[in-house]
Amino acid sequence: MNDSNVIGAILGTERTNLSLTISKVCDGLCSASTYNRYEGGKMLPDKFMLSALLERMGKNSNRVLYTVTDEEHRLLDIKKNLLESIENEDSEKTRQYLEEYSSIPKTRSKNIHKQLELEVRGELCRMSGDTKGALSFYKEAFELTCKKKLDDIDNSLYTVREFGLLYKIASISDHNLLFKLGYFLKKLNDNHYLKVVYYGELISELVSESENRWMKQVQLEYIESALQYKRLIKQSKGVVRLLELKKKYAGELSEEEETILKFDDLLGWN
């Protein structure tokens, strides 16, 4: 079986297992006929496209081994630097890497690259305090691959980046959307990759944002459900923030929870 056939078989098996239509999976990423060629083994998606398609089906694309072209490798390198500089809130470096990323001519998956570039522009606005500008870039980035989905959250599939953009849009401007996203994640299978990545974090945000809207009891229920999920999938990331919120609203924690909270510096969780 050659590579294209392997990839095709995987995409096809996953898609049919989940009973998804082709157009739903590839909408905004590539045309249905191109997708058909991927599944039929007649064409090989590049690394960016394959990740996006697998993510839309709820898979963790980190578990896939893939060789890439040197051009893609360079893009991946810069992307890594970009994400790091954003995490460090370093706008100068972010701008520098963004320029570098944009200057490389992309031969494939252009929408996916463009989306990242727009999102980074949004991040630069956010860092400079221009929330309105950030929101506008996030929306533009989101709509690049998800044209109709802001109104129809429940019936759509998202890549990690697309969902992340929705999350940022909701955090800035739309509490109601944030609530819908929380509900959307809650309904997903426990091993759905979007849920693994975002559930705990989103619930923390939702609860913090709901301070004057919700009753304490409701906030605690949400926090507890997110903590239970973290325990179920054994994910330590984000536990501390949830525990801090729990302490704030419940007033006290169990002995184990206190111990975990006390040592977050020790584990480098901050």
Next chain:
Amino acid sequence: MSVYKKSKLLKSHRVEKGFSREKLSEGICDITTLKRYENEGMLPSEDNYRLLQEKMGGRPEQIIMSYDMGLFVDGDRYVEYENLLNNQKYDELRMKMQILKEGLKNVESVEKEQFLARLETLTYYDYTKEMLEIQEGLLKKSVPDYKDGEFSITRLYNDTELNLLNDIAITNDKIGCTEMAVKIFEKLDVYLGQAEDNKDSMIAVKIYFNYANTLGLSGEYEKSIEICKKGIALEKKNSCQELLYALVFNIGWLYDQIWMDNHDEKYKKAAKEYVGLSLALAKYFDESPINTPTIEGYYKENFT
């Protein structure tokens, strides 16, 4: 997603195998083209890349994925089996394997064979030379170059192969060949360090955990602590791991050993903190029913 540059793979594999460019390119492409492939001046076609790799006797796949017919698409299946193994629930594991075998009886795949045989080995055998031979034989089905702890770090390894290398190192350690075990872990450490973004995988943390264990039990406390911290750092990603408490316990145990050597109270204090935290994590995340009481016992005995 772990990614590897084709140019780098071609060049390092060629040098490693002792092929000249002339010899390798013969009958596939001209020598200048191969040079361009290696120097990132040109992108090899799918066919040429495959032919070149095949000629060097490596795995021809351009992409090696841990899935055959969708079986391994889900890393969660791996996690489920590993957890049964770690908690010594062998009967349940065997039952699940039987069902899996039945479902896959028409699937021809080396990885399937390695996956199932590896688990069988671990559930039925004790650590002996015989077990080591079986594990090495399994690995060689897809990594023919492996010999006495030597393996290439420029090729790609899937989760099953990494698990086998990890098992081989452990078996070596258990039968007294600690030096060999350390040698294998050192190479795996280099391999994991160069494969980008591969660190979301459970096996990466497991390798660091076992590497640290081997070092710790042979008295290399400081180095072992360093490796444990490397493993913990990986858990900051999105991964779902059950080894955090164990890595934290290891650090506590190691500080305790250092304290026994030098009686410097700061080590005893650090040991207490880490073991206490490990116990809290084990209880909170409802970890292994075998290990949690052991940690609790250790804490009571040494720190209260």
